[in-house]
Amino acid sequence: MEKRRLGKTALEVTMLSYGGIKLPNISEQEAAECLNLALDLGINFIDTARNYRDSEEKIGKALHNRRDEFYIATKTSARDARTVEEQLGISLRNLQTDYIDIYQLHTVSNADAWAAVRAPGGAYEAALKAREEGKIGHIGITIHRDKQVMRETIESGLFETIMLCYNPMDAEDVAGEILPLAKEADMGVIIMKSLSGGQLTQPKDRRIAGMGGPDGVVAGTLRFVMQNPHVDVVIPGMQAAHEVEENVAVAENFAPLSRQEHEALLHLIGQLGTELRYGQVCLRCGYCQPCTVGIDIPAVFKAADMKRGYDEKLHYLASEVWESVEVKPDACIECGQCVEKCPAGINIPQQLKEAAELFGN
Ligand code: SF4
Ligand code: SF4
Structure with missing residues (x-):
């Protein structure tokens, strides 16, 4: 090696x-x-x-x-x-x-x-x-x-x-x-x-x-x-x-x-969520931005992924990302605009709610 x-x-x-x-x-x-x-x-x-x-x-x-x-x-x-x-x-x-x-x-x-x-x-x-x-x-x-x-x-x-x-x-x-x-x-x-x-x-x-x-x-x-x-x-x-x-x-x-393998990898990562413990996996591509009401959607999903994936002792890092999100998911008006743009096919309003629950909101 x-x-x-x-x-x-x-x-x-x-x-x-x-x-x-x-x-x-x-x-x-x-x-x-x-x-x-x-x-x-x-x-x-x-x-x-x-x-x-x-x-x-x-x-x-x-x-x-x-x-x-x-x-x-x-x-x-x-x-x-x-x-x-x-x-x-x-x-x-x-x-x-x-x-x-x-x-x-x-x-x-x-x-x-x-x-x-x-x-x-x-x-x-x-x-x-x-x-x-x-x-x-x-x-x-x-x-x-x-x-x-x-x-x-x-x-x-x-x-x-x-x-x-x-x-x-x-x-x-x-x-x-x-x-x-x-x-x-x-x-x-x-x-x-x-x-x-x-x-x-x-x-x-x-x-x-x-x-x-x-x-x-x-x-x-x-x-x-x-x-x-x-x-x-x-x-x-x-x-x-x-x-x-x-x-x-x-x-x-x-x-x-x-390039083809990179695209295939992102596709496979996107598919992970259908098999796993929660919805689709966010690729942090940012295509969903800007949200109609100003929610930083990739940041919310990043905080949630850190909370789910990191050792408990590092959960404070997830909380720091969560705290840095100025407009919290409960502001979502479910306009659906972001969903249409998401290449991973994420039900964004639903997964935002699940992310918020992780942080007790
Ligand atoms: S468009 Fe979808 S995959 Fe990309 S950052 Fe937004 S939620 Fe994540
Ligand atoms: S559905 Fe919610 S998260 Fe998506 S753009 Fe509309 S307000 Fe923003």
């Missing part, structure tokens, strides 16, 4: 690597099977976080004898130096190692968090000290939303890697400006939420093959992410051996999507 230089860290990482967010969903034995298989198939980078429940512990137990075969990244959501020091100690113990390759300040996704981590006595100070002491190799940051914070963190020059959300549904959030900016600063660009928290996967018993994989949505989505020249590595969460095998196969046979 192709390896890419992870920006100024100069680490050479496999472009398809292992996201550890789903390890808490499976047993210790299953986690060991998946993680060892990943290394056997050539993956050399594993990402986890202090707050992915027992993910660090499972990685430590499964792979402490193979520590020299992979780079490990973990994260802390703490904002102050003292708590970071405590959490780093726990992460090192859990991972059964004395060195973390990339230590990331996690979910620095709004101005307050950004101010807190770089304040005197803040998280960044502790990360810097840990790097000087040789406990970590590189300092990274993860940001789920807020382009201004993304710009400022990149321009600050404080971080060697940046982790961002990117997938075919939410491409425009970062693709146009932020990814090129990060690359220009020679940061390692790590992509999370490539499968939108698991939403961009087909139900196992009704998978439609395509794009080079048995799940055409997963295969096409991973290729979509990997073909972006500003992306170094994508880290889908994996919780089954077949997922590891299939994702590695996509990366090993990687080729950029043709």
Whole structure:
């Protein structure tokens, strides 16, 4: 599998690597099977976080004898130096190692968090000290939303890697400006939420093959992410051996999507909703805009998708998107104008109501 230089860290990482967010969903034995298989198939980078429940512990137990075969990244959501020091100690113990390759300040996704981590006595100070002491190799940051914070963190020059959300549904959030900016600063660009928290996967018993994989949505989505020249590595969460095998196969046979394949991928994503737990899937194309009464329809659906797809601890991010929607769905007069323009065939007024219910409105 192709390896890419992870920006100024100069680490050479496999472009398809292992996201550890789903390890808490499976047993210790299953986690060991998946993680060892990943290394056997050539993956050399594993990402986890202090707050992915027992993910660090499972990685430590499964792979402490193979520590020299992979780079490990973990994260802390703490904002102050003292708590970071405590959490780093726990992460090192859990991972059964004395060195973390990339230590990331996690979910620095709004101005307050950004101010807190770089304040005197803040998280960044502790990360810097840990790097000087040789406990970590590189300092990274993860940001789920807020382009201004993304710009400022990149321009600050404080971080060697940046982790961002990117997938075919939410491409425009970062693709146009932020990814090129990060690359220009020679940061390692790590992509999370490539499968939108698991939403961009087909139900196992009704998978439609395509794009080079048995799940055409997963295969096409991973290729979509990997073909972006500003992306170094994508880290889908994996919780089954077949997922590891299939994702590695996509990366090993990687080729950029043709225009027809890209269209077919969007069509498959649009179809997901008819099979899944709620209506059609919004592609965030924006064709429905402007709404007659000013509802930002794609933003409402984005908030709902985040709430449905993200781990509960990250639901506050969905709430932030929801709060940013000025005209709420209850203003909809059901004029139907948006429905006619939606290529995904979404019953927009109905799904707006369902989205509002998710947020208790
Ligand atoms: S037109 Fe449909 S798919 Fe496109 S953003 Fe609007 S609701 Fe989503
Ligand atoms: S149906 Fe509702 S959401 Fe769609 S354009 Fe009309 S008012 Fe806006």
